[in-house]
Amino acid sequence: MVTQAQILKWLQVFGTEIDQNKEYLTELDAAIGDADHGINMDRGFKKVISQLPTVTQQDIGSILKTVSMTLISSVGGASGPLYGTFFLKASTIAVGKQELTTQELLTLLQAGLDGVLQRGKAQLEDKTMVDVLSPAVVAFRQAVEEGKDTVAALQKSVAVAEQALENTKPMLAKKGRASYLGERSIGHQDPGATSSYLMLRSLVVSLEDGE
Numbered sequence: 001m002v003t004q005a006q007i008l009k010w011l012q013v014f015g016t017e018i019d020q021n022k023e024y025l026t027e028l029d030a031a032i033g034d035a036d037h038g039i040n041m042d043r044g045f046k047k048v049i050s051q052l053p054t055v056t057q058q059d060i061g062s063i064l065k066t067v068s069m070t071l072i073s074s075v076g077g078a079s080g081p082l083y084g085t086f087f088l089k090a091s092t093i094a095v096g097k098q099e100l101t102t103q104e105l106l107t108l109l110q111a112g113l114d115g116v117l118q119r120g121k122a123q124l125e126d127k128t129m130v131d132v133l134s135p136a137v138v139a140f141r142q143a144v145e146e147g148k149d150t151v152a153a154l155q156k157s158v159a160v161a162e163q164a165l166e167n168t169k170p171m172l173a174k175k176g177r178a179s180y181l182g183e184r185s186i187g188h189q190d191p192g193a194t195s196s197y198l199m200l201r202s203l204v205v206s207l208e209d210g211e
């Protein structure tokens with residue numbers, strides 16, 4: 001089971017990861033975007049962290065919905081709507097729940113991914129966050145079907161996500177600001193894919209701590 005407390009911990013850990021990597025994310029974005037991904041995400045997650053004390057007694061769905069609304073209202077560029085949509089769609093799976101089964105966590109991550117796909121209209125190999133989220137969710141599903149527990153399944157998912165992140169480097173960007181660069185986008189790691197990897201890694205860390 002994934003508890004409400006672990007979900008709160010996940011959001012705190014992710015906020016810390018963004019804070020510690022904001023300059024790195026901005027450097028990645030400077031190469032192929034607007035050089036603001038780290039700054040925008042950090043602003044959004046500082047707001048999220050400041051909101052968490054107000055939702056400690058709420059169910060997981062309400063917590064994730066608060067995260068969504070906070071990101072949409074405070075993060076500029078494409079990241080706000082995309083991450084906001086991820087957490088909004090995820091929240092619908094956890095309405096009224098104080099804990100999630102492994103299967104429910106899988107459904108939640110799939111819903112978040114589906115939201116990003118609908119909102120951003122990106123496909124695999126467009127060099128976006130989808131290139132990390134999609135293979136990570138597939139790997140998580142496979143591991144769950146093999147009977148792995150939540151943490152082991154997520155560890156497998158994050159290992160796949162890490163390789164998927166590396167795989168964004170040779171891709172030609174087909175979405176967003178990076179797509180304007182054409183061939184010059186090749187050779188650079190995608191910033192949105194990087195923050196998505198940090199999000200998944202933060203989830204594993206939060207659950208490992210509880211073991």
